[in-house]
Amino acid sequence: MKDTKIKEPLFSAKNRKLLTAPLNKDNPITVQVLGICSALAVTAKLEPAIVMAVSVTVVVAFSNLVVSLLRNTIPPRIRIIVQLVVIAALVIVVDQILKAYVYNVSKQLSVFVGLIITNCIVMGRLEAFAMSHKPWESFLDGIGNGLGYGLILVVVAVFRELFGSGTLFGYHIIPQSFYDAGYANNGFFILPPMALILVGLIIWFQRSKNADLVDKS
Amino acid sequence: MFSNSYIFKYSAIMVILVAAILAGAALLLQPAQERNVKVEKIQDMLNSAHIESTTDNAEQLYEKYVVREIVIDENGEEVSVYKGGKFEKGDVRAFNIDLKSQLKVKQDAAQGKTKEKAVFPLFEVDFEGDTLYIIPLQGNGLWGPIWGNITLKRDMSTVEGVSFGHKGETPGLGAEIALPQFENSFLDKKVFDDKGEFQSISVVKGGVANSSIDPAHGVDAISGGTITSMGVNNMLKNNLSNYITYIKNHKK
Numbered sequence: 001m002k003d004t005k006i007k008e009p010l011f012s013a014k015n016r017k018l019l020t021a022p023l024n025k026d027n028p029i030t031v032q033v034l035g036i037c038s039a040l041a042v043t044a045k046l047e048p049a050i051v052m053a054v055s056v057t058v059v060v061a062f063s064n065l066v067v068s069l070l071r072n073t074i075p076p077r078i079r080i081i082v083q084l085v086v087i088a089a090l091v092i093v094v095d096q097i098l099k100a101y102v103y104n105v106s107k108q109l110s111v112f113v114g115l116i117i118t119n120c121i122v123m124g125r126l127e128a129f130a131m132s133h134k135p136w137e138s139f140l141d142g143i144g145n146g147l148g149y150g151l152i153l154v155v156v157a158v159f160r161e162l163f164g165s166g167t168l169f170g171y172h173i174i175p176q177s178f179y180d181a182g183y184a185n186n187g188f189f190i191l192p193p194m195a196l197i198l199v200g201l202i203i204w205f206q207r208s209k210n211a212d213l214v215d216k217s
Numbered sequence: 218m219f220s221n222s223y224i225f226k227y228s229a230i231m232v233i234l235v236a237a238i239l240a241g242a243a244l245l246l247q248p249a250q251e252r253n254v255k256v257e258k259i260q261d262m263l264n265s266a267h268i269e270s271t272t273d274n275a276e277q278l279y280e281k282y283v284v285r286e287i288v289i290d291e292n293g294e295e296v297s298v299y300k301g302g303k304f305e306k307g308d309v310r311a312f313n314i315d316l317k318s319q320l321k322v323k324q325d326a327a328q329g330k331t332k333e334k335a336v337f338p339l340f341e342v343d344f345e346g347d348t349l350y351i352i353p354l355q356g357n358g359l360w361g362p363i364w365g366n367i368t369l370k371r372d373m374s375t376v377e378g379v380s381f382g383h384k385g386e387t388p389g390l391g392a393e394i395a396l397p398q399f400e401n402s403f404l405d406k407k408v409f410d411d412k413g414e415f416q417s418i419s420v421v422k423g424g425v426a427n428s429s430i431d432p433a434h435g436v437d438a439i440s441g442g443t444i445t446s447m448g449v450n451n452m453l454k455n456n457l458s459n460y461i462t463y464i465k466n467h468k469k
Binding site for chain 2: 086097
């Protein structure tokens with residue numbers, strides 16, 4: 001018999017799980033508790049949060065892909081350096097593209113795009129997954145983790161922008177009649193501590209639904 | 218299993234490859250990035266003169282309304298005048314002057330560290346028959362640089378409008394300098410008093426009404442943003458003072 005190995009379909013159950021697990025049970029922010037600092041910093045408005053989510057997704061996915069392709073050639077002694085070079089190169093390219101095409105958003109994100117390099121999610125996925133898995137799986141894992149990160153960012157940003165500024169994407173959502181009746185925007189939502197509180201509430205909500213995420217002790 | 222020479226070769230090739238990719242990306246995207254910075258600068262200037270613009274039409278509006286770009290030296294002499302796409306005098310466009318480095322030159326020259334002479338930009342606007350003057354501003358807030366533009370009316374004393382920006386002042390406190398409530402409090406204030414003496418516009422902690430400052434030359438500071446407010450105060454005084462002689466000589 002020639003080709004005995006059965007080719008695995010691109011979106012087999014196992015691969016689909018790579019995509020969906022980080023959205024809930026394996027979420028990088030609420031379960032792995034990685035990448036919290038940027039989640040606090042860029043979520044005061046919805047638009048930068050989405051751009052940040054997309055940027056991180058692109059960086060995690062492609063650095064996972066590149067490192068996975070190289071995984072058998074990377075000398076273990078310098079693997080962290082190689083990983084960092086791959087991540088840094090991708091982040092710089094993303095940063096340059098943002099500066100060229102969505103200048104206003106890139107100004108709001110300021111240093112946080114550069115700080116994707118030190119975002120623990122990226123390094124964590126490279127070490128834990130891409131170094132030991134095939135390119136396609138690694139790519140999916142990167143997309144999944146990026147989306148899991150982005151999901152939390154977007155949820156937090158929706159609450160913060162809606163209650164902090166009364167807008168979404170800069171458009172007024174809360175009608176003027178509310179303000180006339182004495183409603184005021186809550187400035188506390190704009191400040192970073194509120195993001196931490198919201199992330200905490202999301203973790204609480206998620207664990208109350210998912211008993212197996214709760215520590216036995 | 219990997220020899221030392223393999224590791225060296227591997228890293229060398231990797232670094233060269235990555236450097237080439239990054240250099241390529243930077244070269245390819247540079248024109249778009251430079252245009253963004255330019256458009257932002259134009260929009261800030263037009264905002265202070267109350268000319269509405271979008272990122273798409275800012276450059277056309279600039280060419281239409283900014284009729285003269287003037288560069289003056291510290292003695293108030295015109296060093297360079299750029300009008301209608303060509304130089305009438307000198308060879309420096311006010312638009313290309315880096316104000317921050319010129320203020321540094323001025324400071325160094327005052328301390329005798331350099332013999333260079335600082336020059337300052339001034340923009341003359343003809344907006345539907347009305348002459349306005351835009352003066353760019355640069356200073357320091359609490360956490361980092363603040364900047365802006367102040368537009369004076371034909372008399373070169375009354376404020377038509379201001380626009381401020383900042384790198385990272387505290388949201389809700391110092392960052393309020395960039396909000397319309399604060400910017401609008403500058404409208405119709407005067408930089409010179411009735412005798413023609415330079416007064417600048419003071420940003421007064423505790424409110425102008427409770428101070429000895431003439432309401433024509435002062436605005437209220439931001440509660441909780443004292444250091445940023447002082448930064449705006451100093452920025453106005455420091456930048457506007459460079460234009461005193463020029464304005465006295467050219468006042469209409």
